Amino acid sequence: MENDAFDNVEKLSRLKFSENEKNTYQKSFNNILQYVEQLAEINTDGIEPLIQVSEIYNVFREDLPINSIGVDAALQNAPTKEGSAFKVPKVIK
Amino acid sequence: MEFEATIGLEVHCQLGTNTKLFCGCTTLFAQEPNSQTCPVCLGHPGTLPVLNKKVFEYAVKAGLAIGCDIQKFSKFDRKNYYYPDLPKAYQITQFDKPFALKGGIEINIKGNKRVVKLERIQIEEDAGKLIHTADGSLVDLNRAGTPLIEIVSDPDMSTSEEAYQYLVNLKKILKYNEVSDCEMQEGSLRCDANISVKPIGQKELGTKVEVKNLNSFRYVQAAIDYEIVRQIQDIQNGNKISQETRLWDVDNGVTEPMRSKEGAHDYRFFPEPDLPPLILTDKEIEKIKSTVAEPPLKRKERFISELKLSEYDASILTEEKPIADYFENALKEFNKPKEIANWISNDISSYLNEKKIGIDQFPVSIENMTSLWKLIDDGTINKKIAKEKVFPLLVESNKNPSEIIESEGLAGKNDSDEIRKWVEEAMAKNQKAVDDLKNGKDKAKGSIVGMVMKASKGLANPQIVNKIIDDIINS
Numbered sequence: 001m002e003n004d005a006f007d008n009v010e011k012l013s014r015l016k017f018s019e020n021e022k023n024t025y026q027k028s029f030n031n032i033l034q035y036v037e038q039l040a041e042i043n044t045d046g047i048e049p050l051i052q053v054s055e056i057y058n059v060f061r062e063d064l065p066i067n068s069i070g071v072d073a074a075l076q077n078a079p080t081k082e083g084s085a086f087k088v089p090k091v092i093k
Numbered sequence: 094m095e096f097e098a099t100i101g102l103e104v105h106c107q108l109g110t111n112t113k114l115f116c117g118c119t120t121l122f123a124q125e126p127n128s129q130t131c132p133v134c135l136g137h138p139g140t141l142p143v144l145n146k147k148v149f150e151y152a153v154k155a156g157l158a159i160g161c162d163i164q165k166f167s168k169f170d171r172k173n174y175y176y177p178d179l180p181k182a183y184q185i186t187q188f189d190k191p192f193a194l195k196g197g198i199e200i201n202i203k204g205n206k207r208v209v210k211l212e213r214i215q216i217e218e219d220a221g222k223l224i225h226t227a228d229g230s231l232v233d234l235n236r237a238g239t240p241l242i243e244i245v246s247d248p249d250m251s252t253s254e255e256a257y258q259y260l261v262n263l264k265k266i267l268k269y270n271e272v273s274d275c276e277m278q279e280g281s282l283r284c285d286a287n288i289s290v291k292p293i294g295q296k297e298l299g300t301k302v303e304v305k306n307l308n309s310f311r312y313v314q315a316a317i318d319y320e321i322v323r324q325i326q327d328i329q330n331g332n333k334i335s336q337e338t339r340l341w342d343v344d345n346g347v348t349e350p351m352r353s354k355e356g357a358h359d360y361r362f363f364p365e366p367d368l369p370p371l372i373l374t375d376k377e378i379e380k381i382k383s384t385v386a387e388p389p390l391k392r393k394e395r396f397i398s399e400l401k402l403s404e405y406d407a408s409i410l411t412e413e414k415p416i417a418d419y420f421e422n423a424l425k426e427f428n429k430p431k432e433i434a435n436w437i438s439n440d441i442s443s444y445l446n447e448k449k450i451g452i453d454q455f456p457v458s459i460e461n462m463t464s465l466w467k468l469i470d471d472g473t474i475n476k477k478i479a480k481e482k483v484f485p486l487l488v489e490s491n492k493n494p495s496e497i498i499e500s501e502g503l504a505g506k507n508d509s510d511e512i513r514k515w516v517e518e519a520m521a522k523n524q525k526a527v528d529d530l531k532n533g534k535d536k537a538k539g540s541i542v543g544m545v546m547k548a549s550k551g552l553a554n555p556q557i558v559n560k561i562i563d564d565i566i567n568s
């Protein structure tokens with residue numbers, strides 16, 4: 001994996017690596033990718049992509065309300081809250 | 094250089110289910126923030142989404158109503174991005190195997206009918222709501238997981254008027270089929286517009302700009318008009334159009350680039366492993382198809398061609414399905430389409446507007462409403478009295494109109510001798526009108542008719558009054 005691609009993954013994952021960490025993780029990352037890339041050696045012509053392994057289809061529930069857990073429980077793990085809402089750092093400049 | 098615009102629309106429509114897409118939380122509007130949530134829609138780890146059956150039925154019904162090819166195989170995917178209104182950090186949507194492809198919406202620009210083509214419809218979950226304050230953003234996840242269909246048109250429109258009609262007709266179809274209330278105020282229907290311009294005749298499309306925050310169809314129209322002019326001017330000034338998302342600024346009537354910390358689009362779609370794919374049989378599709386409503390435009394055309402109604406009347410009657418249904422049910426009892434159309438578009442509509450209710454809450458039964466019309470038709474009561482005196486009592490009580498007429502003494506006076514007496518009295522008091530009439534000034538008749546109506550408390554049959562006046566003058 002090139003530096004640019006690695007930087008992009010870092011950004012998309014909202015992670016921040018030091019230069020040292022970056023070297024380590026980039027190496028591990030490449031090892032994983034190379035391992036998985038072995039699959040590309042297999043000829044898959046005419047084989048449909050695998051979407052799921054369970055062979056189960058059409059799992060539904062009826063449109064019936066189930067009690068919600070309530071505001072207190074919903075906000076229980078929130079690091080910050082205001083009123084009945086979660087509070088996060090400002091997302092609009 | 095002359096330019097032409099290319100417009101595509103993405104419409105998000107909330108399906109009218111009681112509960113969310115993948116959990117049993119309700120979809121009620123305007124509740125205390127985060128009161129309609131559970132571990133599934135809060136995105137807690139280890140929870141499992143289960144598809145609401147009604148969502149799939151409504152979605153397929155909408156797809157059929159829009160003329161789409163319903164896919165016998167479809168599946169869900171994860172669209173990954175970080176934003177605080179999306180608690181799982183991915184949205185469950187349909188990427189490469191949506192449940193509906195193609196289809197179209199008919200529009201009619203100055204008599205030119207054509208179909209605006211659709212690309213696809215997909216089922217997806219809504220995000221939560223963010224409220225931005227001075228020192229942070231507040232997150233309300235009541236909306237998170239609300240079932241939506243996203244209806245994606247082809248870039249198949251070139252004017253804002255086409256886009257407006259597309260939206261009006263699409264909304265009508267969705268409402269006719271009762272899959273959504275389409276309340277834009279409550280966010281049940283939302284629209285994004287993709288707009289680009291290119292020199293006329295050029296095959297390759299220009300760089301497209303996405304405009305969001307369009308809370309009404311009129312804003313969509315205004316934003317498209319604004320963008321077309323802005324983009325053409327930019328190109329003529331030698332600038333390049335940048336591919337960006339812009340927001341419609343209602344107050345200033347302009348679009349502005351959206352400034353948010355949302356990263357570049359790199360959604361890394363992959364199949365949703367927690368939701369098994371969906372398979373539909375021909376039989377199931379046929380079953381849903383049998384519930385699809387007659388298309389509003391077809392119904393309108395039928396009213397014009399079969400019932401000989403004017404374009405205007407037919408438009409009013411087919412604006413909403415309950416009104417069209419009321420009309421057709423009434424027609425079974427009283428076969429005078431034009432008369433019914435007049436009553437619905439005047440008296441009944443005014444009442445409904447005043448009470449701010451729909452025709453489904455109109456208190457007068459079809460049986461009583463049509464018997465009143467029959468009583469007018471056979472001369473038992475004057476139309477004017479029916480409208481001014483009986484109708485207000487009818488909406489109050491939904492009593493049999495014959496009873497109201499009886500108890501209020503409102504039956505029309507058809508007795509020629511009685512009416513002749515009133516006419517003669519009126520003429521005696523108004524010699525000038527009589528002279529004018531004899532001199533061929535027909536307008537003078539009005540004042541005599543008026544006096545007779547007053548004397549008879551409005552009950553004299555106007556046709557007989559007119560006839561007797563003519564008889565006397567011409568004798």
Ligand SMILES: [Zn+2]
Nearest residue numbers: 116118131134
């Ligand atoms: Zn929930």
